[in-house]
Amino acid sequence: MINFQYARANDVADAVRMIATDPTAKFIAGGTNLLDLMKEDVERPSRLIDISRLPLKTVEETAGGGLRIGALVPNSDLAYHPLIEQRYPLLSSAILAGASQQLRNMASTGGNLLQRTRCAYFYDTATPCNKRQPGTGCSAISGINRGHAILGASDSCIATHPSDMCVALAALDAKVHVMGPAGARVIAFADFHRLPESTPQTDTNLYSGEIVTAVELPAKGFTANYSYLKIRDRLSYAFALVSIAAALELEGGTIKEARLALGGVAHKPWRDTAAEAALRGRAPTEVTFTQAADLLLRDAKGHEHNAFKIDLARRGIVRTLTQAAQATPQLQSVKKIR
Numbered sequence: 001m002i003n004f005q006y007a008r009a010n011d012v013a014d015a016v017r018m019i020a021t022d023p024t025a026k027f028i029a030g031g032t033n034l035l036d037l038m039k040e041d042v043e044r045p046s047r048l049i050d051i052s053r054l055p056l057k058t059v060e061e062t063a064g065g066g067l068r069i070g071a072l073v074p075n076s077d078l079a080y081h082p083l084i085e086q087r088y089p090l091l092s093s094a095i096l097a098g099a100s101q102q103l104r105n106m107a108s109t110g111g112n113l114l115q116r117t118r119c120a121y122f123y124d125t126a127t128p129c130n131k132r133q134p135g136t137g138c139s140a141i142s143g144i145n146r147g148h149a150i151l152g153a154s155d156s157c158i159a160t161h162p163s164d165m166c167v168a169l170a171a172l173d174a175k176v177h178v179m180g181p182a183g184a185r186v187i188a189f190a191d192f193h194r195l196p197e198s199t200p201q202t203d204t205n206l207y208s209g210e211i212v213t214a215v216e217l218p219a220k221g222f223t224a225n226y227s228y229l230k231i232r233d234r235l236s237y238a239f240a241l242v243s244i245a246a247a248l249e250l251e252g253g254t255i256k257e258a259r260l261a262l263g264g265v266a267h268k269p270w271r272d273t274a275a276e277a278a279l280r281g282r283a284p285t286e287v288t289f290t291q292a293a294d295l296l297l298r299d300a301k302g303h304e305h306n307a308f309k310i311d312l313a314r315r316g317i318v319r320t321l322t323q324a325a326q327a328t329p330q331l332q333s334v335k336k337i338r
């Protein structure tokens with residue numbers, strides 16, 4: 001039996017105040033990841049600060065033509081929100097590729113960003129893991145590493161970030177709004193999650209005591225030419241081996257703008273602006289897409305069980321960009337349940 005305290009925050013300032021007085025406390029939103037980690041004895045917060053009733057549940061239009069999504073908007077509400085379906089179908093599609101309907105009903109926008117890796121050794125307290133217990137070693141590097149990273153890994157950790165939603169947010173150039181003891185700040189999505197380097201215990205660039213309050217989408221939603229492809233062992237209820245978010249703006253038979261981000265391949269959603277630049281001004285052909293895939297995967301490195309992901313990613317990128325160019329996005333297997 002692990003003892004912990006429970007307290008409910010009244011507003012954002014209250015939540016920030018409460019966590020500042022107890023750095024070993026944790027915010028809890030939907031609880032779909034944190035409670036599992038507590039049951040497995042991976043997380044041992046002294047106190048749970050319940051933020052689930054804070055007024056951060058709306059999707060609002062911004063002055064710049066984009067949207068501001070409250071951190072507590074449930075994943076299912078977001079995927080089915082009319083403004084998301086109409087203006088950011090890539091995001092809707094990516095969310096619906098994740099978890100199950102029941103989980104998406106509970107999971108929050110902020111919690112999805114901050115969910116932790118699904119590396120089995122991270123969840124198994126009987127094994128060494130630098131992310132769970134810094135300095136103990138990484139069991140995955142010489143262990144079962146089929147689902148692990150092929151890009152941006154380090155000698156300390158080869159874990160992947162498991163989110164689908166975040167891959168689309170990376171491609172869409174979202175921003176994350178946070179509030180902390182030093183006030184509010186905005187973090188570009190590319191800078192929100194971090195690579196493991198020698199400190200894999202730290203997943204993000206959030207400062208201690210900061211709470212995510214919202215995610216902001218810019219005006220551009222790529223409504224015509226987009227696709228989210230998730231390749232996994234089962235068609236539902238499984239994390240991505242590789243996932244690809246692709247969005248194109250086509251003009252006169254050439255690519256005017258391109259977005260390309262991958263999930264399941266790195267410690268963070270992997271967006272490559274060099275590969276995007278290589279697509280600009282080119283015809284949307286298989287040759288163009290293969291060259292962009294090769295560029296994106298130029299530094300990919302496999303381990304004993306996951307080297308297959310490099311070719312899987314290459315083929316997946318070409319397929320997803322082709323779907324986007326042809327305006328035939330990958331359909332997700334879930335039916336809408338409202």
Ligand SMILES: Cc1cc2nc3c(=O)[nH]c(=O)nc-3n(C[C@H](O)[C@H](O)[C@H](O)COP(=O)(O)OP(=O)(O)OC[C@H]3O[C@@H](n4cnc5c(N)ncnc54)[C@H](O)[C@@H]3O)c2cc1C
Binds near residue numbers: 106107109163
């Ligand atoms: C069986 C299963 C299958 C799944 N499959 C998928 C999948 O295929 N794809 C996918 O993307 N996800 C998947 N998920 C993960 C799921 O999407 C996440 O668990 C969920 O998004 C987390 O949201 P939450 O609100 O429940 O977070 P919580 O569990 O409440 O919190 C998670 C972490 O975020 C912190 N936190 C939460 N909100 C905030 C905030 N506003 N500010 C600061 N910190 C905060 C908490 O302190 C905690 O550390 C799966 C989960 C399960 C259990």
Ligand code: SF4
Binds near residue numbers: 129130132141200
């Ligand atoms: S890959 Fe990362 S999370 Fe997995 S065992 Fe190694 S250090 Fe731990």
